Amino acid sequence: MTTSPTSAEPVETVRLRVNGVTHETQVPPRRLLSDALRHDLGLTGTHxxxxHGVCGACTILVDGQPMRSCLMFAVSAQDYELTTVEGLTRPDGSLGxxxxxxxxxxxxQCGFCTPGFLTTITAGIAENPDPDRAEALDMISGNLCRCTGYQNIVASVLRAAEIQREDAQDEEGQNR
Structure with a gap:
């Protein structure tokens, strides 16, 4: 542990693997992962x-599992594969x-909660690739939205599962 040149606050060097890229940064031991992603790495998609871990806007994937990044210290995230909303695109850069x-x-609608929903749903569909409406509602139950009324978000869960199944069929057909 060293101290920051601009203050007496101690800092630690951490290596964070985010969206397939390893970043090395110096952070105070109590820096939240959400703050490190946004302020130290410039990944502002995580809102x-x-x-307090209640709203879900800061949800990222930690080794594929949804995690509230405002409840995790950056130093605790070392040795994990982190996926933010920026990492959900396809390899060619198109929408996932x-x-x-x-x-x-x-x-x-306003989009503020959207990154948390996108990461949460990505993990949910990985676990349950063919959810029904009730399962879709359960999948998003830990995320809050103040604008949409959730109906279109639930429709998005079901559509995302459909797209992933179509992609899997296309991939299967190409591998034959």
Missing amino acids: VGCE PVQQAFKDCHGL
């Missing part, structure tokens, strides 16, 4: 709404399945 579904189904 911070409540800073969940992002495309949100576009198709008008699943966002």
